[in-house]
Amino acid sequence: xxxxxxxxxxxxxxxxxxxxxxxxxxxxxxxxxxxxxxxxxxxxxxxxxxxxxxxxxxxxxxxxxxxxxxxxxxxxxxxxxxxxxxxxxxxxxxxxxxxxxxxxxxxxxxxxxxxxxxxxxxxxxxxxxxxxxxxxxxxxxxxxxxxxxxxxxxxxxxxxxxxxxxxxxxxxxxxxxxxxxxxxxxxxxxxxxxxxxxxxxxxxxxxxxxxxxxxxxxxxxxxxxxxxxxxxxxxxxxxxxxxxxxxxxxxxxxxxxxxxxxxxxxxxxxxxxxxxxxxxxxxxxxxxxxxxxxxxxxxxxxxxxxxxxxxxxxxxxxxxxxxxxxxxxxxxxxxxxxxxxxxxxxxxxxxxxxxxxxxxxxxxxxxxxxxxxxxxxxxxxxxxxxxxxxxxxxxxxxxxxxxxxxxxxxxxxxxxxxxxxxxxxxxxxxxxxxxxxxxxxxxxxxxxxx
Numbered sequence: 252x253x254x255x256x257x258x259x260x261x262x263x264x265x266x267x268x269x270x271x272x273x274x275x276x277x278x279x280x281x282x283x284x285x286x287x288x289x290x291x292x293x294x295x296x297x298x299x300x301x302x303x304x305x306x307x308x309x310x311x312x313x314x315x316x317x318x319x320x321x322x323x324x325x326x327x328x329x330x331x332x333x334x335x336x337x338x339x340x341x342x343x344x345x346x347x348x349x350x351x352x353x354x355x356x357x358x359x360x361x362x363x364x365x366x367x368x369x370x371x372x373x374x375x376x377x378x379x380x381x382x383x384x385x386x387x388x389x390x391x392x393x394x395x396x397x398x399x400x401x402x403x404x405x406x407x408x409x410x411x412x413x414x415x416x417x418x419x420x421x422x423x424x425x426x427x428x429x430x431x432x433x434x435x436x437x438x439x440x441x442x443x444x445x446x447x448x449x450x451x452x453x454x455x456x457x458x459x460x461x462x463x464x465x466x467x468x469x470x471x472x473x474x475x476x477x478x479x480x481x482x483x484x485x486x487x488x489x490x491x492x493x494x495x496x497x498x499x500x501x502x503x504x505x506x507x508x509x510x511x512x513x514x515x516x517x518x519x520x521x522x523x524x525x526x527x528x529x530x531x532x533x534x535x536x537x538x539x540x541x542x543x544x545x546x547x548x549x550x551x552x553x554x555x556x557x558x559x560x561x562x563x564x565x566x567x568x569x570x571x572x573x574x575x576x577x578x579x580x581x582x583x584x585x586x587x588x589x590x591x592x593x594x595x596x597x598x599x600x601x602x603x604x605x606x607x608x609x610x611x612x613x614x615x616x617x618x619x620x621x622x623x624x625x626x627x628x629x630x631x632x633x634x635x636x637x638x639x640x641x642x643x644x645x646x647x648x649x650x651x652x653x654x655x656x657x658x659x660x661x662x663x664x665x666x667x668x669x670x671x672x673x674x675x676x677x678x679x680x681x682x683x684x685x686x687x688x689x690x691x692x693x694x695x696x697x698x699x700x701x
Contacts, residue, residue, distance in 0.1 A: 266296045267376040270304035270333070272325050275312030277450045277494070279340055279362070281403040283310045286339075286368050293369075293378040301332035305376040306357070308368060311349075313342030313420060315595050326353050337371045339364060341420045345598075362406075362421050396646065398679030399446035399490075399662060400439045404432050404480065408452040409459075410497070412523075413534045413602040414563065414594070417452055426458050429475040430466035433483055445644055445679055446490035448661065449481070455497040478504040485513030490644065492661055494519040498536055503545065510553040515658045518549075519559045525580030526573035529566050532605060546584055557659035559588035564621055565614030566594045567605035574617050578624055587632055588665055589625040593618050626691050633666075633689040640699060643668045645680045655682070657694065666692040673698055 269290055273283040286308065287297060298304035307329045311322035322342045329336045330353060337358045338349055344361040358371035407422040408415075436447055451457060458464070458475035465472040473483050478501065484491045491514040496502055498520050509516040522542065524530050536542075549556055564574065581589070593614040596603045643655035646662070652671040660666050668684065676682060676698075684696035 266294065267379060268296045268298040268304050269372055269376075270298040270301060270307045271310065272307065272329060273310045274322055274325060275310070275318065275341065277401040277448065278403055278452065279310055279312060281401050281450070282340070282362065282365070283308075285365055286310075289365060289369050290372060290378075295372070295378060301329065304333055304335075306335040306337060306372055307333045308337045308339060308372070311338060311340035311342035313340070313345065315597060317595065318342075319348075323349070323352050326356060330355055335375050337368060337375070339368045344420050396678065397443050398644070398646075399448065400444045401448045401450050402432065402436055402439070402484075403427075403450050404454065404457050405451040409456060410453065411534055411601075413532060413605070414566065414597065414600055416597055416599045419599060421452065424453065424456055424460045426456075426461050426475055428461065428464070428466050429458070429473050429480050429483070430468050432480060433468050433473070436484055436487060440487045440489050443679065444489065445681060446492060447484060447487075448492045448494060449484070450494045452495065453497050454493060454495050455499040455502055477501070478508070481505060481508055481514050490515050490658070492517050492519075494661070496520050498522065498542065498545075503549070506549045506552045506556070509556060516553050516555045517557045517559070517658060517661070519661070521561045523561065523563055524566065524569075524573075524577055526569070526576040529569050529573050529577075532568055532602070533563075533566060543580070543583055555658070557587045558584075559590075559661070559665070560586055561590040561592065562621065563592050563594050564617040565609040565611075567602055567609065568607045569594075569609055569617075574620075578621065581621070581624055581628065585628055585632065586625075587629070587659060589621075589629075590664070591618055591621050591625075630689075630691045633691060633694065636686045636694060637689055638686060640683060640685050642681050643670070643684050643696065645676050645678055645682065648674060648676050648678060650674060666694065668694045668696050670696055670698060 271283055271287060273280055291297065301307060309326050309329055312318040313322065319342055326336060326338060336356045338356050339360045341362050342349065343359050346359040349356065349359050357375060360367040405424055405426040407424045408417050409424045439447065455477055457477045457480065461475045463474045463476045465474050468483060473479050481491065481493065485508060493505065493514065496519060508514050523533055523535050530536065546558065562577065594609065641657050643657055645653050645655040647654040652669065653673040653676045655668045655670065656662065657668050670684065683699040685699055686694050686696050688695040
């Protein structure tokens with residue numbers, strides 16, 4: 252019943268049961284985990300089906316119109332299948348638009364309003380807590396597999412990108428003190444997590460709202476700042492993957508940590524475009540040449556670096572010349588992983604008022620041209636990995652073999668590494684493999700015999 256995998260805990264007679272549908276990004280998934288952890292601590296069981304739940308929480312996404320439509324559809328399905336629906340998340344910030352379509356929902360709250368969601372559940376089905384059996388693991392309730400976990404370090408964003416309404420949905424930047432982040436990470440690692448995926452709306456800005464204040468961690472001061480946090484996470488002995496890193500100058504400080512093996516050589520930076528006029532209209536950094544210089548410098552320091560980015564085509568005012576500039580940038584930058592979005596007007600975004608909107612057919616054509624170029628780039632970069640030896644984290648094992656991910660692959664958005672015939676491996680194993688074959692996005696490998 253959810254976009255995320257739910258695990259039902261063992262139930263007892265009379266226990267109130269709650270289901271959840273979690274939509275949107277990994278940051279929203281962490282919100283869902285926090286809500287479920289609180290409810291589980293109060294004695295609620297987690298239902299994986301509509302008919303087994305006393306109430307259903309729908310954690311919505313409200314960034315794009317397509318995401319809003321998906322959220323409204325999910326709310327409607329939950330109402331039809333269960334009837335008792337509590338709505339939260341990004342779209343919940345616009346309660347009127349939800350109640351216009353679904354007036355029967357019991358409660359509507361915005362993002363990270365955990366207490367309000369729990370209170371709404373209490374109103375529908377009061378808790379029946381039993382302190383002798385209501386045990387919650389120290390790492391909390393997780394919606395991801397046991398061997399990896401998202402680690403959210405902050406809420407909100409201080410930027411004013413013209414295409415984005417995240418600050419109005421989730422507020423300005425609020426960073427978690429670094430000692431709390433590291434303590435949560437340590438609990439997760441002690442519970443068996445092998446990979447920590449650091450997420451926020453703006454990972455590079457982490458701690459700026461706290462003045463990069465230092466906190467005690469394991470007997471030494473650590474700044475609430477991206478580099479120092481990443482280095483401390485690297486001491487936990489697991490994979491650490493950095494997501495949503497705005498291209499601030501101090502991002503350069505992460506690259507030596509990657510070269511030293513402290514954190515994964517993986518950088519997720521949303522460049523969004525390469526044309527200076529378009530970037531200025533987006534209110535984004537506008538220096539393509541400097542970006543290319545930085546990428547070259549990063550790869551000189553850390554040759555195994557994988558760079559993932561996202562781009563928007565068809566932004567208002569984007570000309571064919573602007574788009575060609577973007578293609579030229581991709582051809583020179585040779586990014587490893589690229590996601591592309593066709594510009595979509597978002598209610599409340601300043602970009603809606605910009606002149607010269609791009610025709611939908613042009614957006615579609617540019618999208619396909621960009622993705623075809625990136626397919627060719629990816630095919631070449633993946634082929635260069637054949638014959639290399641690397642570690643792989645196993646995500647799934649069946650009677651045909653195992654499926655894992657290399658350091659270059661984030662779950663659900665990047666590629667896989669297939670190990671045919673390796674049926675004895677276990678989920679969460681990290682194994683040494685040699686790459687035998689590649690296509691545009693995936694690899695096939697053989698386990699290296701020690």
